[in-house]
Amino acid sequence: MTVLADPPPPVDNTWAAPAVAVPATLAIAVVVFLLVRAVRGGIRDQGDFLLAGRRIGPGQNALALAAAPLMYSTLFIITGHVALSGYDAVLLLTSFTMSMMLGVLLFASHMRNLGATTLGDVFAMRARERPARIAASVVTLTIYAMFTVITLAAIAFILNRWFGLDSLVGLAGSVLVVGLVTVLYVYMGGMPGVTRLLTFKAVVALGVVAMLTTLVLVKFDFNLVRLLDTAEARSAPQGDYDLLGPGRLFGEGSDRWVHLSKLFCVVVGVAAIPFLFMRNFAVTNGPDARRSAGWAAMIVVAVYACMAVVGLGSVAVLGRENIGVIKAHRDISLPKLADELGGPLMVGALGAVAVLTVAGVFAALLINAVTCVTRDVNALRGRRPAPGRELADVRRNVMIVGIVSVVGGVAMLPVRTHIFIPTSIDVAGATILPVVVYALFWRRFNTAGLKWAVYGGLASTMFMVVFSNGMSGAEDAIFAGSDFKFIDIEPGLISVPLAFLLGFLGTVLSGERDDAAFAEIQVRSLTGAVVPARRGASVGAVLDVGGNGRDVNRGDGNGRDGDGRANRTTSEAR
Template identity: 35%
Template sequence: MTVQIAAPVSGNPTLNVGIFVVFVAITLYIVYRASSRNTTAADYYAAGGGFTGVQNGIAMSGDFLSAASFLGISGAIAVHGYDGFLYSIGWVVAWLLSLMLMAEMLRNTGRFTMGDVMSFRMNQRPVRAAAAVSTLVISLFYMLAQTAGAGGLVALLLNVNSKVGQSIVIVIVGLIMIFYVLVGGMKGTTWVQIIKAALLLLSVTMVTVFMLGKFGFSFSALLERATENSPLGQGLLGPGGSYGKSNLTKIDFVSLALALVLGTSSLPHVLMRFYTVPNAKEARRSVVWATWCMFVFYLSTLVIGYGATALVGSSAILHAPGGENSAAPLLAFTIGGTVLLGIVAAVAFATILAVIAGLTITASASFAHDVYANVMRRGQADTRSEVRVARMTAIVIGVLAIFGGILANGQNIAFLVSLAFAIAASANLPTILYSLYWRRFNTTGTLWSIYGGLGSCLVLIVFSPTLSGTSKSIFPSVDFHWFPLDNPGLVSIPFSFLCGLVGTLVGGESGDSGKQAEMEVRALTGIGVGT
């Protein structure tokens, strides 16, 4: 029989807020101390390349392990079982692609942003503008999911059930994040992410151990109880709980998996972290450390998700404020009471803050470095004005993310993030791979690939069930969808590769052979890095 928990379960709101305030106070102090060294664009964008591979790997995991991972995946496993865990598998496997194909070459051929690589041997101005547009759109989609997660979490922890109250909290979280970026730059943000990653891994490991201890450290006993507390029964342990109901949902799963695996290696805020280390060797070490951190984390979410079903029950989770996203906090309250709930709450808030800060600095750096410095000022901008523009852009991006999070409040954040992955894989991955590995690739192909992938993905999202036509849509009361899949990756990613191929053949220009040779040598050897 399902264990029912009266909703909302907030524990002690004062304790929850107190732990979070302590974290914010400590990290704000660290950010303030780090800000004294932000004297150049390299310091502000890439922390002067001064982090080791170990530090950057932990920070990278902190940057990547978002509220979607902590709250969304745990909830998806609790409600949908096996199908929810497929998010975790896709994201772990994706880092192998990044390690083998991307990390070293990206570190060797760029300086601050993804646009450095895409435009290296192309016509600088249009390509940098296209790279900046792609970065801004992806970052906004990702931040929308994180700020939406903040609203759902606060609803559960502080008993704030009104949309107005949740919106106020989203605004507060967004303002703190903007302060991190404005003051600390990449160095301050990186230290926030390192601290947050350590706290997150410690918290999920602790909850996992407590959870297994309640069942005599028998995972089989935990799974058996979980099946009893779920309407899916034994189906909770096998595929089909969410994506196996029809041929269409199976195709939708393939589309989701493609977006998760290919999107990770093309997320701008992940790619930018390769420039915070001094060389390609440390970039590879970063990916290895990040992969291990995420491997431990996602194994823990498997226990936490099924544990939430076992002790809380999927029905109670769905009816709690925050819906699926409330599974991990509800479990923490069940096994550890108010104190553990407060710790988990603080870590979840810290997760949201750190990830949004990383996304904001990536978006602002792309606009300032690619658009302002290299498109508008044709490479003649001084460092001081470039950093000033980056900070102004951070404010604008932060405000847009706040409004987007208010609009998307209540959606499953793991699913919302998967849309950002689809956009990244569609707009960025084909362009980056073509740039690094295809000598004939030219400016026309680059522009067709970026805009073709970005445009097709956005159009399909707008006219998919994500926005309208179902009870789970962002706008459930209207129906203007005609594309049947929730995630457009299966169509938009191959379309982007095709656009890059056709654009290159149609464009006809051969490009600068000297630049092509220089890029190949630099990518493989690291000679000339940073110039």
């Protein structure tokens, strides 16, 4: 068990406050249950369940979108990372805020305007339907599997660090319970419920970040200069590398390329991760999707600016010996800081919030995978639920996918799977980004180009990951005992440009050309217009969730049935 086999120096958990954390977690679980149950009645069909009927307003989606990527590593460990590695970690944290930009500029309004439900719907607009849906399902489910495993593992880390739980059986049992409760939320509330959960998580997380920042600043009389000076003075000396200058973590030789590659991959990959990407689909209309992505970017900037202050503040407050002093212990800095600032009460409350953030990520992942299975995979298998059984069908998928994931995640707990997060980001950047860019802007793009980009990007990323330090040749690798590593950098630095190149080659080497499809995706992505057209049979089928008429949706959202059904009729008539 990773969390129990702590590398030296020994960690003596003196701060955990289970007597506060457990009741606080239960209270949060009950609140979320009530929030989710309240939306259950409004779910009448698959469109409601999978995309909240595209009725999510820009404000709520902005909160949900900003909250979705805040997980244990990016919200809780990052402060310890900053405390230990200083500027290099601050730059990594900044790259997460920069990553929101691609969502604002490229994804939000364009993808919402297409009226898609799944990634497969987007891919199918510029390629033959079957290979497009297969490629989209492979990408979505690969990322889902990796991300879910590490998300569930994060629950075990939280329970160990914040709740002081350190028996393997206890951890496995608790992860099972938290995972299954989250599955229950998704089962009840679908996308509206997940959105509620994420919005609640956003409010709580923002509150916590604001409180921590304030408490840290109070220690320095709101004098940021004094905070920085103290952090610098109290941090451990490390050669020429002081805390506030670059190079502390990645200052030497090939490490510098590792640093550059990580900064690159986060910026091009994060916004394309399917469970974030699909949030764009559920907003009321294209302009609202754009607004929500823009606001989400601003919220994320505020959160991460504060987290940088908290991170530097934790070494300033605690001193060099009391933060996590090695990489594997970065996650003890924040609980220790919380203990220093607010005692057991704060440690317990933050532990409960940590569980909430991770459960929120799992819920967002699960609804994404279920959408993919219900639409793309079932379309590939030629399965259609019997009329009147659509909701039962999608809920059954939640149960199957959810339970398999939780059991699989618990089984994977003893494996050191931290490599799965950067790998998911790389895969998203090396598959979804090139396809979306080519689909929107390149007239020639076709099925072969899509296949080459997706499978080439996926295969090259995976190949490099297998030979990276996440798999072998490092203390915290999956196969720590062996060493077959020869890749140090984050694979996306190579695989993302390679996927663009392969997409180009695949396209020009194939004779397929569909100018009308290019005209269609350009017109639709910029205007949100939907008319029955040439491709009604393949793409019209895609539109049956909530339709896409903007005027119709704006305001009360009642008109969507008319619009949606009209499209469905068009497609079924063929």
